[in-house]
Amino acid sequence: MRDVAVVSFAQAPSRRRVPEQNEVEILMPVVAEAVEKSGVPRDKIGFTCSGSCDYLAGQPFAFVWGLEAIAAWPPIRESHVEMDGAWALYEAWVLLQEGEIDAALVYGFGKSSPGSIRDVLAMQLDPYYYAPMWPDAVSLAALQARALLESTDHTEREMAEVAARSRRDAKANPNAQVTGDFDVDQILSDPYIVSPLRKHDCAPISDGAAAVVIAAGDLARSVSERPAWIRGIDHRVEPHSLGARDLTASVSTAVAAERAGALNDKIDVAELLAPFTHQELILRDSLNLKNGSAINPSGGALAANPVMAAGLIRIGEAAARITSGAADRALAHATSGPCLQQNLVCVLEGE
Amino acid sequence: MAENMIVTMPIRLEYDYSPGAGRSRFLRGLERGKILGERCHVCHKVYVGGGSGACPRDGVPTEEVVELPDVGTITTFCVVNVPFAGATVEIPYVSASILLDGADIPLMHLIQEVNAEDVRMGMRVRAEWLPEAERIPSMDTIKYFKPAGEPDAPIDEVLKRMRADA
Amino acid sequence: MSKQLTAVVGIGQTKHDTKRDDVSIAGLVREAAVRALEDADMTWSDIDAVVVGKAPDMFEGVMMPELYLAEALGAVGKPLLRVHTAGSVGGSTAVVAAHLVQAGIHERVLTVAFEKQSESNAMWALAPKIPFQPTLVAGAGGYFAPHIREYIRRANAPEHIGREVAVKDRVSALKNPYAHLHMPDISMETVLQSPILWDPIRFLECCPSSDGACAMVMTNERVAKSASKPPAWILGTAIRSEPLGMAGRDEVNPRAGLDCAKDVYEQAGITDPRNQIDVVEMYVPFSWYEPMWLENLGFADEGTGWKLTDDGVTALDGSLPVNPSGGVLSSNPIGASGMLRFAEAAMQVRGTAGEHQVDGARVALGHAYGGGSQFFAMWVVSSTKPSEGP
Numbered sequence: 001m002r003d004v005a006v007v008s009f010a011q012a013p014s015r016r017r018v019p020e021q022n023e024v025e026i027l028m029p030v031v032a033e034a035v036e037k038s039g040v041p042r043d044k045i046g047f048t049c050s051g052s053c054d055y056l057a058g059q060p061f062a063f064v065w066g067l068e069a070i071a072a073w074p075p076i077r078e079s080h081v082e083m084d085g086a087w088a089l090y091e092a093w094v095l096l097q098e099g100e101i102d103a104a105l106v107y108g109f110g111k112s113s114p115g116s117i118r119d120v121l122a123m124q125l126d127p128y129y130y131a132p133m134w135p136d137a138v139s140l141a142a143l144q145a146r147a148l149l150e151s152t153d154h155t156e157r158e159m160a161e162v163a164a165r166s167r168r169d170a171k172a173n174p175n176a177q178v179t180g181d182f183d184v185d186q187i188l189s190d191p192y193i194v195s196p197l198r199k200h201d202c203a204p205i206s207d208g209a210a211a212v213v214i215a216a217g218d219l220a221r222s223v224s225e226r227p228a229w230i231r232g233i234d235h236r237v238e239p240h241s242l243g244a245r246d247l248t249a250s251v252s253t254a255v256a257a258e259r260a261g262a263l264n265d266k267i268d269v270a271e272l273l274a275p276f277t278h279q280e281l282i283l284r285d286s287l288n289l290k291n292g293s294a295i296n297p298s299g300g301a302l303a304a305n306p307v308m309a310a311g312l313i314r315i316g317e318a319a320a321r322i323t324s325g326a327a328d329r330a331l332a333h334a335t336s337g338p339c340l341q342q343n344l345v346c347v348l349e350g351e
Numbered sequence: 352m353a354e355n356m357i358v359t360m361p362i363r364l365e366y367d368y369s370p371g372a373g374r375s376r377f378l379r380g381l382e383r384g385k386i387l388g389e390r391c392h393v394c395h396k397v398y399v400g401g402g403s404g405a406c407p408r409d410g411v412p413t414e415e416v417v418e419l420p421d422v423g424t425i426t427t428f429c430v431v432n433v434p435f436a437g438a439t440v441e442i443p444y445v446s447a448s449i450l451l452d453g454a455d456i457p458l459m460h461l462i463q464e465v466n467a468e469d470v471r472m473g474m475r476v477r478a479e480w481l482p483e484a485e486r487i488p489s490m491d492t493i494k495y496f497k498p499a500g501e502p503d504a505p506i507d508e509v510l511k512r513m514r515a516d517a
Numbered sequence: 518m519s520k521q522l523t524a525v526v527g528i529g530q531t532k533h534d535t536k537r538d539d540v541s542i543a544g545l546v547r548e549a550a551v552r553a554l555e556d557a558d559m560t561w562s563d564i565d566a567v568v569v570g571k572a573p574d575m576f577e578g579v580m581m582p583e584l585y586l587a588e589a590l591g592a593v594g595k596p597l598l599r600v601h602t603a604g605s606v607g608g609s610t611a612v613v614a615a616h617l618v619q620a621g622i623h624e625r626v627l628t629v630a631f632e633k634q635s636e637s638n639a640m641w642a643l644a645p646k647i648p649f650q651p652t653l654v655a656g657a658g659g660y661f662a663p664h665i666r667e668y669i670r671r672a673n674a675p676e677h678i679g680r681e682v683a684v685k686d687r688v689s690a691l692k693n694p695y696a697h698l699h700m701p702d703i704s705m706e707t708v709l710q711s712p713i714l715w716d717p718i719r720f721l722e723c724c725p726s727s728d729g730a731c732a733m734v735m736t737n738e739r740v741a742k743s744a745s746k747p748p749a750w751i752l753g754t755a756i757r758s759e760p761l762g763m764a765g766r767d768e769v770n771p772r773a774g775l776d777c778a779k780d781v782y783e784q785a786g787i788t789d790p791r792n793q794i795d796v797v798e799m800y801v802p803f804s805w806y807e808p809m810w811l812e813n814l815g816f817a818d819e820g821t822g823w824k825l826t827d828d829g830v831t832a833l834d835g836s837l838p839v840n841p842s843g844g845v846l847s848s849n850p851i852g853a854s855g856m857l858r859f860a861e862a863a864m865q866v867r868g869t870a871g872e873h874q875v876d877g878a879r880v881a882l883g884h885a886y887g888g889g890s891q892f893f894a895m896w897v898v899s900s901t902k903p904s905e906g907p
Binding site for chain 2: 025123
């Protein structure tokens with residue numbers, strides 16, 4: 001396996017809505033910053049890959065706008081996945097493994113504010129059996145949370161503690177959207193949105209973008225004093241049918257983690273994409289993360305959730321902590337689909 | 352054999368559309384009866400109407416505003432003869448790429464007040480605006496482009512200049 | 518880590534049609550996937566990873582349908598990716614799948630591209646009304662017709678060329694049982710009689726709107742060596758993109774297409790495409806794009822592509838058959854069309870193209886494009902491995 005590292009990461013401050021800018025205008029400075037900070041000359045970036053979603057934007061071919069923001073001239077080697085930018089990073093990593101290209105630019109972007117995100121996400125469902133009922137994203141997550149509370153020892157208090165911890169840690173993150181000190185007892189007294197989920201159990205609605213530059217071997221070493229090496233990356237999908245899988249355990253996360261070599265050594269920092277508090281509990285269980293691991297020091301999705309960039313941001317945040325020396329080994333996770341259907345795990349290490 | 356089953360699922364999703372800063376400048380310009388282009392400080396090309404607020408070649412915001420005349424040259428066009436849902440114009444109609452004087456990228460708009468078969472590349476056209484009181488931040492504020500009553504521009508030269516420095 | 522030699526060992530496609538209401542979306546993709554697996558002499562459990570490709574989700578009204586299709590495509594427990602690069606997607610999806618094997622990540626990859634566009638409204642899905650913008654472009658033809666007009670002017674091409682392509686491809690399609698359009702009465706006259714939709718494009722010079730899917734199984738050399746049928750060896754893959762709204766773009770002869778072709782030819786050791794390539798499957802949604810792409814791909818000098826068409830060079834029995842499958846003009850499930858070009862090229866060099874087989878085809882080019890002529894994906898496949906020479 002060829003050594004490939006994250007050598008830079010940039011993101012837009014996540015906000016509830018950014019009406020004065022369109023997606024391209026939000027994305028452009030983020031890409032420019034990631035490329036500049038990377039130190040990799042523009043002409044050494046041999047591949048560009050992005051993640052975005054038409055239904056999020058409410059328009060077809062939404063990713064095409066991204067191309068207008070990245071100085072794609074002369075023509076570039078470029079591709080796109082209709083998935084979170086984390087999977088675009090995976091595709092770029094694969095290409096770098098072949099040995100002919102030494103660096104790639106990856107970005108993810110999206111505005112969740114234009115539409116009703118919880119209804120838009122219902123469009124992900126089986127169009128014959130599920131979608132006609134319009135089970136929105138919060139309701140499906142609540143179904144999963146209920147299953148978790150009833151079949152394990154996890155409690156609503158634990159969920160509230162995840163929320164409080166995330167927003168408290170997010171105070172140190174200038175790009176986070178929901179930050180502050182929340183009292184657990186107080187938020188537990190709030191009404192349910194969809195039982196057993198309360199407002200604090202849910203990620204905020206965010207507009208945002210993120211970009212990462214990855215580079216191989218000696219190029220990475222030449223531009224970064226402490227590159228965040230990708231030691232392993234894997235992703236797996238579970239059945240779509242909610243009744244065909246155990247919603248209280250994330251089997252695909254466990255498999256992806258194992259394939260990525262996550263548990264070979266201790267994890268200092270784990271950035272997990274959990275847009276709902278109970279999902280962090282499920283992921284921690286499936287990853288068997290021990291007490292020594294700091295979970296979502298960035299605040300995670302509960303502090304900022306720009307859909308289509310949120311997974312890439314987990315990788316970026318984990319990489320940033322490696323590069324700064326705050327951590328030696330980190331795990332980043334991304335998810336896609338209802339109730340953690342598809343999961344990606346990326347393991348990063350300092351040299 | 353049983354008839355194939357069809358499940359009909361109406362989908363209704365509402366979106367708040369943000370044109371963004373670049374397109375908003377352009378649209379507000381139209382409201383004031385002006386066509387505003389933007390020049391890229393790197394390649395110096397003048398963009399108009401595209402609305403990403405950025406130069407696609409250089410990946411930088413285009414912030415220098417350039418007021419453009421509302422007259423230009425048809426660089427290419429087609430005659431649309433196919434009806435479609437939501438059409439407001441009678442078919443056949445001409446949809447044309449119009450390179451406004453001073454712009455480096457054409458604008459697409461409707462051509463009227465001329466027979467479809469008389470439209471040609473190189474034809475000079477001028478914007479027909481809505482009355483001042485009716486103007487809004489929308490491309491519809493220009494109703495269409497019509498013949499400007501000038502001799503045709505030399506189309507080979509116009510196209511050559513448009514493609515220069517690509 | 519060096520690039521691993523990769524081959525196509527299984528190909529399958531659906532019968533393409535206006536409305537495949539005999540199958541669900543899952544049924545449609547499985548029809549192609551099962552055929553590809555059978556052609557490869559493999560089962561679902563042999564596959565290591567799945568790569569899905571399709572165009573905008575609004576064509577079916579299902580967002581990120583790979584999630585819904587996880588079970589149907591045997592992807593549970595496996596890596597699953599979904600590529601979306603507009604019209605070129607079928608091609609770029611094949612490229613992504615090839616990279617997974619070339620990079621040594623997986624040994625056997627299943628790739629599927631599809632569109633079941635009868636489920637939604639394709640014309641709307643291509644260009645829904647954007648606020649503050651007048652809707653002028655009624656369908657893709659409205660976008661491409663002006664560029665065709667410019668090509669005709671530049672090349673001083675006689676006006677009947679488009680009709681020749683329209684007839685040629687539909688005649689070829691009569692030999693392709695999977696093709697959507699089977700028009701035994703097609704002729705220069707019937708095309709001329711068909712209404713003009715977007716001048717200068719006539720109705721019978723346009724691609725249809727189809728439901729359909731295409732699938733391939735790709736493997737590394739070790740697995741391909743024991744394939745039951747001859748593999749199609751991938752000599753090169755390339756992708757290029759350019760911005761839509763850039764001043765100075767040439768949409769008639771796009772730079773991204775030129776650069777993409779140069780890249781794939783270099784990888785495949787092609788210095789003289791006209792003579793070294795035996796068959797071309799290129800993405801021609803409106804008939805005039807055949808002469809345009811012949812030039813963009815280096816088969817003819819600028820301004821002369823139409824002569825190859827006019828001289829019968831690109832006919833099924835010509836010296837450089839183009840779109841022996843009938844091409845996009847005969848079947849156009851948008852998300853799959855690019856992969857169909859790549860797959861049909863591979864079928865030719867494997868000798869499995871049935872009635873539309875070009876005799877002695879050893880090297881073939883598969884080509885796809887999308888967006889405002891801004892996304893390109895290409896591959897060159899051969900019946901012989903690179904080391905073995907032509």
